[in-house]
Amino acid sequence: MNAALAEALQASAAAVEAELDRLATVPDALEARVWEAMRYSLFAGGKRLRPFLVMATGDLFFVPHDSSVRAAAAIEMIHTYSLIHDDLPCMDDDDLRRGKPTNHRQFDEATAVLAGDALQPLAFRTLLDPAxxxxxxxxxxxxxxxxxxxxxxxxxxxxxxxxxxxxxSYDLDQITRLQNMKTGALIAWSCEAGAILGRATAREREALKAYGLDLGLAFQIADDLLDAAGSAEEMGKAVGKDAEAGKETFITLMGPEGARKRAEELVAHAVARLDLFGERAFLLREVARYVIDRRS
Amino acid sequence: MNAALAEALQASAAAVEAELDRLATVPDALEARVWEAMRYSLFAGGKRLRPFLVMATGDLFFVPHDSSVRAAAAIEMIHTYSLIHDDLPCMDDDDLRRGKPTNHRQFDEATAVLAGDALQPLAFRTLLDPAxxxxxxxxxxxxxxxxxxxxxxxxxxxxxxxxxxxxxSYDLDQITRLQNMKTGALIAWSCEAGAILGRATAREREALKAYGLDLGLAFQIADDLLDAAGSAEEMGKAVGKDAEAGKETFITLMGPEGARKRAEELVAHAVARLDLFGERAFLLREVARYVIDRRS
Structure with a gap:
């Protein structure tokens, strides 16, 4: 990974974690357990890609970090809730996430449902606050x-x-739509959020949203490739589950070579959307490359 | 029940159901199933108490019904999501709700989790829309x-x-706090929402919120009394589950007589908050009585 990108990812992750720490404090009250469960998953690590995208797109328009970090915290809350519920026994039934017990394994199923449920309104409160x-x-x-x-x-x-x-059995268009909704929507929002906070023009805003959608899809294809080829140790979670479940993925539909090529095309597309911003969009170009070159 | 109240309850229920019907349409797309599950529970009946409270408090300030019905729909979406998740096997594990199969029995657990998850943002979208x-x-x-x-x-x-x-083992203060949070918060919001939409004074707003909190607690005590005494047929759901689970309730802590008396006091308190509004608050006084006199 490019050194400047590594530094920027680390800085935005540290900033969003400090913000999450302020926004989700455990009260000294009977309901403490649900806050503990929320924090357990909020602080379980992860790449903090969505927060980075909010802050990096915000930087294009000189959005104050105090402002973009709040939108970054909100999207991470939504992302975290979705992981907690995805891991539930009735959904993907996963025991591990990022190498640690999933929320319902660490606490219990009911608490995990509630922790996810409470992260949604906390995200909206965070966004809607004048701060x-x-x-x-x-x-x-x-x-x-x-x-x-x-x-x-x-x-x-x-x-x-x-x-x-x-x-x-889904075809390629259907899988693409599925992934645009499941992963793309939040990633596109993250990129658009910086533009909204930055009072960007409609053209700039659309460009960043489209960048996010392409990036999201490339990210998902890379995930599928890692799931097919990677080891559970590297990924910090169970792998090969899609194939086992007989699900169509970009890999089953295009083969690993075709999927890899499609991801490359998407990244090229995504990067082309950034022409509007010239050299300033350097980190957004770098992260697009990283998304498909990563090992986990 | 007072005839005017019965008519007003019916009218607000019909209005909110028409609004919910407009706001939650099933798309002709692969994700149709989650919308069907959302609609299944949105239209599973119920007293529509919260929508009534939004509309009746809004009426005190001549809020246009096109406006109050949207806030009413939003709170019913939140209430409905909470029922879907409460009924899950890992929570209360209920098979029946209002005499019909619960969402996860009608669909499946994963779909029920998602239907609840999707109702939350739909409620926020509804509220945040300029309409x-x-x-x-x-x-x-x-x-x-x-x-x-x-x-x-x-x-x-x-x-x-x-x-x-x-x-x-909780004491009375703890049970009261539990119920103020679990049931009271949404009911108080419903009463405050009409005042917010009506540009009420801080004093009017606080009075309606306090009315809602007292009403919510009275409602919960009445529920406990019905749960202890009622039949499953009348209630449309399993009864006697709290006692079976060894949970403290207002009944176990105060006895049925004491609980009944406390509910009466709360209703008297709630009604006194309405003095500010004189005769115009007639329906809100009636519904407070109804809440503790109801049979189901």
Missing amino acids: TDPSADIRLDLAQRLARAAGAEGMVGGQMIDLQAETT | TDPSADIRLDLAQRLARAAGAEGMVGGQMIDLQAETT
Whole structure:
């Protein structure tokens, strides 16, 4: 990984973790356990890719970090809730996530359901607070778009399609739509959020959103390739589960070579969207490469 | 029940159901199943108490029904998601709700988790849309308060405390706090929402919120009394589960007579908060009586 990107990823991760630490404090009260479960998963590591994207796109427009870090914390809360619920026995039934027990293994199923449930409104509260941006219209725009990206039109809808993949055979267009909803929507929101906070033009905003959507899809294909080839140790979670479940993926539909090529094309597409921003978008170009070159 | 109240309950229920029907349409797409599951529980009946409270408090300030019905739909979405998740095998493990199979029995557990997950952002989208109110500040206020009422500080926190009730012995103050969070927060929000939409004074707003909190607690005590005395047929769900699980309730702590008396006091308190509004608050007084006199 490029050294400047590594530094920027680390800096945005540290900033968002400090913000999450402030926003999710455990009260000295009977409900402490649900906050502990929320924090357990919020601080279970991870690449913090979405927070980085919010902050890096915000930097294009000189958005104050105090502002972009809040939007970054909000998207990480939504992402974290989705992982907690995805890991549940009735969903993917995973015992490990990033090398640690999943939330319901560390606590229990009911607590994991509640921790996920509580992270959603906490994300909205975080975004809607005046500290995110003084303008009510900007906060409303961010929250409305997040509600769409996280809901049945976006991430949850993609999850629903994915659940049916074990019994339904999807074609490439359908898998693409599934992944655009399941993974792409939140990543595209992260890229658009920086533009919204930065009062970007419609053209800049659309370019960053499109960059995010391409990036999200490339990210997912890379995930599929790692799932097919990687070891559980490197990935910190069970691998090969898709093939075992008989699910169609980019790999089963295009072969590993075809999928790899498609990911490369998507990254080239994504990077081309950044021409508008010239040299300033350097880190966003680098992260697009990293997304498909990563080992875990 | 007073005839005017019965008519008003029916009218607000019909209005909110029509609004829910518009807001949750099943797309002709692969994710249709999650929308079907959301609609299944949204239209599974119920008293529609929270929507009534939003609309009736809104009426005190001549809030247009096109506006209050949206806030009413939003709170019903949150309430519905909470019921879907509460009924899950890892939570209350209920097979019946309002005499019909619970969501996970009608669909499956994974779909029920997702349907609940998707109702939350749909509620926020509904509130945040300009159709709810032209003023961005009003919409933000509603959504921020809802996020708090529905989150770990409110409903979900209450659920967490309730889950621990099987193994922890709570005293009356703790049970009261539990119920204020679990049930009271959303009911109080419903009453405050009409005041927010109606640009009420701080004094009017606080009075309606306090009315809602007292009403919510009275409602819960009445539920406990029905659970202890009622039949499964009348309630449309399993009864006597709290006692079986060895949980403290208002009944175990105060006895049925004491609990009944406490509910009466709370209703008297709630009704006294309405003095500010004179004769216009007639329906809100009636519904407070109904809440503790109901049979199911």
